[in-house]
Amino acid sequence: MEIKSILLSLKQNKFMASIMVLQIAFTMAVLSLSVLLAAATLKEWNLPSGIPHDDIIRVTPRFYDPNMNVAAAVQHDLQRLQAIDGVQAVSPTDQVPFAAEVVRDVYLSVEEEAQSYKTNIFSADEKLLKVLDLTLIAGRAFTFSDVIADPDAKNSEVMISQSMAKALFDNGNALDKTVWLNKGSDPVKIVGIYSDFMNGETLNYFGKSYQTMILPRSSWQFAAEPHYLLRMTPGLAVQKLEDIATVFYQEQGRYLAVYERLSRIQKRMYDGRGSRALTFLVISLVLVLITSFGIAGFTSFQVNQRRKQIGIRRALGGRKSDIMAYFLTENSIITFAGLLLGTVVTLFFSFELSTMEQQNILDLVLLMVIALLLWFINVVAVWLPGRRAVKVPPAIVTRGS
Template identity: 30%
Template sequence: MSLKHILKLILKQKSISILIIFQVAITLMIVSNSAYISYATLQNWLIPSKLEEKQILNVVTNVYDEQVDKGQLIERDLTAIRALPEVISATYSGEENVIDTRRSSNAVYTDNLDEHAKDHATGLFGVDQQGVSSLMLNISSGRDFYANEFVTGDAATTPASVALISDDLAKALFEDASPLGQTVFLNTAKTPYQIIGTFEDKMLGEVATYEQVWYHSMVIPEAIYGRNNEINYIIRVEPNTSEKILETLETQLYQEPGRIVSRVEFSARAKKRLWDGRSSFAFVMFAISALALLITSLGIIALVTFSVKMRHKNFGILRALGASKHMVLKSLIIENSLLALVGLVIGFFLSLWLNIALLRTLAVQGTPDIIVGLLVTLFVWLLTCFAAYLPARKATLIAPAQVTKAS
């Protein structure tokens, strides 16, 4: 049977053809985006944090009593925490905690005059004199903070003037030029900081990680409180410290009235929580994809079966005119392959639209990957061909005698 004749048959059955095309397009749209999200999630899980995840703890608290002197509270907390035998160092966390899902985004610029200057997402850490030790940073160039460069106080305090940045952020900001002595500008206020050193890459900031700039981070010598009611700490403990330390710390912090202890955890737990939401979304998309594939398969089987039933007499005539079973089967497979091809083309554009919508509205990770997209497209196409094969094979069993009997 010629391709021209097959196209005529497709046009003759417009309703069935449109339904098959629609099912294939919707299936590709859903399955491809599920694959993109799942693939991105897997890639994220495999990226090394380069963190000592079982030695760095996050402590998140919230002061609800406005009468509490936050500055004195921080001093008492740090004195008590640092006195614990398992604790090596502890710092007040003026900005983010280690890969903790709480903060809004922070950005640095290399130009404070250009309104359109590129911003670089970063994990921002305001710390006291034990901050570098608590984050377990290794200085790779330049120097550490001097004692007189640390700033302590409330929200009205003048910010510090120097900063350390990660090697990866330094490369993004200055490419091959030395970052030492350069000035960067923080957030929309364009607060200036001079870079005095860089440190080896670690996955520190939650927002930076979410933005897929895994090792962008900046440390400033600022222990400034009062910007909100949170008073948080980053603690470094001895290797192989038992999780009993979490209960010890929580009990210690609860001795101070007027506040809630929201979370005490190893950064390993924070990292797991960071990806839990993304993984859950990927599993939901996977379940929807499996359902879409099942519905598409059953739908195509039903539609092709109905089409075969409607053309029962035509197939009998073809057999009477000498068409072999193989020719009848081949014509039906080609017919449905062409419909699937049209559906796949439409589904390609729909999948791009859905991907953009997901990235913008839900901020999921999962940009299109060419190889993944081709594999999904091939899989959907093979599935539609297999679904069409089952009822098409029944059409080959129609004997010429059946046509004569029906007439």
């Protein structure tokens, strides 16, 4: 390998070579970050929901009259919904599975530097467990008397999911422990642990799909309205959707904003995620294409510029394979420099991301695969113009310059 001569020669073409290095570095960085983000996005794809999502309906009313007694209206709605044939249980909640976006930090101590744990807190009445068909794993479930209706009163007890218990306490033994719902305040005692169900997009993306808590609370008022979750007799959900909507046509002071099965929300969540990952990958693909054309163009340019040089090398005894090896080595040096720089940039940004979002997307094996892929693309991109280079006849040297 004539690496030293190639380096000396590249020194004479500093500008072009630097631009190629930058382009490859940029491609490496964008491709790596896109693939890493896409991989992180798709990692939590199609996890079990933990609930019979086909048989649960979500109804979201909107109250538009500020003078209305919302708490009473909610009670009224719940009764009417409960009365529909096929409705097994109804519960008002402030968040909906697969769409719980209010992410909260909770703490295990009051210290200033106490570690925070991410979770979605569902405020609901005692029927939520039944609506979602959750299993009580330890402790006790809430009863009607636990549910707080006074907006100014604070909860003193909470139920948490099995995954949340594991996140908070390594051994999952969370019962009777205290957790603070805000930094330094609002302590609550864990009285029960229930089986996991999926929270929402945000925590799902971070690989914390099942970290939830349930507060027994039903303090609904204007601007703090609930969603209604309805557990239907299996198979009846689709058929009963219109009956449910009809209930609201006859009510004053509110309209029906959304009513749908939870399976639809689940699909929406994954669809959004899929298209996001796809967007990343398409951008990367376009970039890779541009870069490979860049490399091919660069080599092609070099071949044209150096026809005489190639002829000289051939006259001096260089075989066709030597000429090809020369161009491959030269471009590999450039590619190597670009990949190195690109990797540094990728590492920098993934560390930034991991500190910013507490999410480690770095995957060194994936990074190596991407580098190898780019290397391979480089080889192909050099190969095609390189074939023209090896066809330069050595007799070119005896023609006038």
